[in-house]
Amino acid sequence: MTLRIALLGNPNTGKSTLFNRLCGLRSKTANHPGSTVEHQVGRCTSATGDEFDLIDLPGIYSLMLEMPESKLCVDCLEGRIGDGRPDGALIVLDANNLLRNLQFAASALRRGLPTVIAINMVDLAQRRGLIIDEEAASKLLGVTVIAVSARTGVGVNRLLDALAAAAKAQSPAHPAISLPTSEPGSVASCAWAAETFAQMAAHPPLKIDDEMTVHDRLDAAFIHPVIGIVVFAIIMSLLFASIYWLAAFPMDAVDSIFGWLGSALHSMLPSGVLRDLAIDGVVGGVAATVVFVPQIVLLFFLLALLEDSGYLARAAFAVDRLMRRFGLPGQAFMPLLSSHACALPGIMATRLIPDPRERLTTILVAPFMSCSARVPVYALLTGLLFAGRPLAAGIAFTACYVLGAVAALGTAAILRRSILRGPSAPMMLELPDYRLPSLRSAALVALDRALVFLKSAGSVILAIAVVMWWLSAYPHSTPSIESSDLRTQAEVIASTNPIDSESLIAQADALDERAQQSGSFAGQLGAICQPAFAPLGLDQQLTVAVLTSFLAREVFTTTVFVLAGAGQSADGEDLGTLESVRRATRSDGQPLFNIPTAASLLVFFVLAMQCLPTLVVVRRETGSWKWPLGQFVYMSAVAYGAAWVAYRVMS
């Protein structure tokens, strides 16, 4: 029997680190219907063979607050979500902050579930001279208390054994224990916590420093109105530049693997529709998505390291002043930051913003933030714009993020001064201790995000890739007279001048390829819509790619690769995906991408609303189609106008 255990605790207690330590790769992100806050469910097994499903609930300060996270925790503990009431609860406390954490534990214990308390970060506490007496703590709290270190793994096995015993016995906190009935933070609750702490800890609480500490100095720098913003900009630039440099190696490896797979299929399958579908449709489509996974993994790995280090909370305050000027609340920082991963969780996380006008503003501007689905497009276009210049490409990549953020803030300012005018709510945040981030936890976060990206995008992309291949491969066009003449000439000179003969055949192949592109269904569709996109420098092929990307923007790269016949040059030479797009030509023989076109497309993709799921979620969150439709029209108009300006300037 698998025991369902709810994992509870204050924010910054190392709860998720403990969850990752226990479950590792055996976890997945969940989002119960009706809930707006993500949580993870993972499976772990104790040394004695007991199996647990751990529900990692969001960190909260109290179960009694009128906040979505608190409500989710209460709903979970009372069995209103999932498969009924959990078999037990694991409350995680920070050994270095027990006075507050004990009050939370008391309110959770009153729920009456079989419970075990893990006092985490005992290694850090011991270094500060604080020793926890587990036996005394267990007697005082009426449940088993285990001192653990999620980072080092100390006490983790004992914790699972205690959980199994408590859940199987179905025994809640000892009835003789008297817990405070008032809310955490009340005088009675504080007094109980102080008395309990004094009896369970071998040393009294540490005194607050009177002198300015290193901690204070770092805070002063990171939150400073000028230095803080400069540090933030430098850190973000380094982060995105390092994504370029570090991701190059795994991207090349992925490219090679799919290239090899395409070649293998080419030699194994007989010539015909099936082979074309397998190589150009399926392998090409999957390769075009998977090749950018290394960048997504690196982005989330580095963001997780920054968050774990304690810096991101300071960054929230550093940018808060700036955001206030645009009418956005401080609480909008995290939804907007998480919109860099995907606008969907970002938009759903705006329920944390209490003021309805501020929340709606954040929802409407969140899709401007550069999400991970844009990363492949940015990588492709900046790679084309700055071939062989990783620093310039990195700066351009960062500029895309800045442009998206500027558009979001500008739009927010307009909205808050017009249709969504009103007062702002204050931001109150806990600033966690600075610490060395956990590489393991960051790696697990990055892996989880990559899997979510592949799962949510992969099936759609593959389906669209196959459709796009079909649209571009049919109907078959007949060879042109010009190409037939070239082939005739090639045959004539084949014996006397084989090199020139091969060159003529290559030219004939290229002509046939262009004829096929313009005559196919995709080419015909592009021809109808191309005049509307001509001011942006787009031809038929790129128009088709942009139109399909309105379903999901990451499809753009796939479409471009398929339409450009990625993987092989005109003379059959195997090429990397980027190189094949770089060499791709239009029907008139000009390069598919020139500098002005790449620039205008880059700007277009930064600003355009090209994500159907986002529109659906906006409708769900706002309760009306008028907001997502208005958002779509507004963002498309802004994207078109800005792309046109970029094209004219670069021309």
Place this chain on the structure above:
Amino acid sequence: MGTNGDLPVDCETESQYYWTMASTPLRIPLSQLPRGQRATVECSALDALPREHRCLLAAMGLGESCEVRVCRPGTPCIVQIDRTRLGLPKGIADLIMVTPIELTAP
């Protein structure tokens, strides 16, 4: 200008400020404490705050009778309670009344 009853808390000079605080058991807004100053959050000190803010602050550790230390005045005002550091906007710090402790003339 912040006040506590009829007592003025804004002073012309720094020494006047310290003299005033050392000789009189004032309750002043948290936002007016200098860096490094410690203070006690007295009973009903949070009454001026809206209920949702009061409950959240209390759950975060800034409840009645707790001792705070100002790590950074201004916006945000960063205070330390036990080992917790909270960042508060000045508007909120203005509404939290505290009694400074351990003050001596410079």
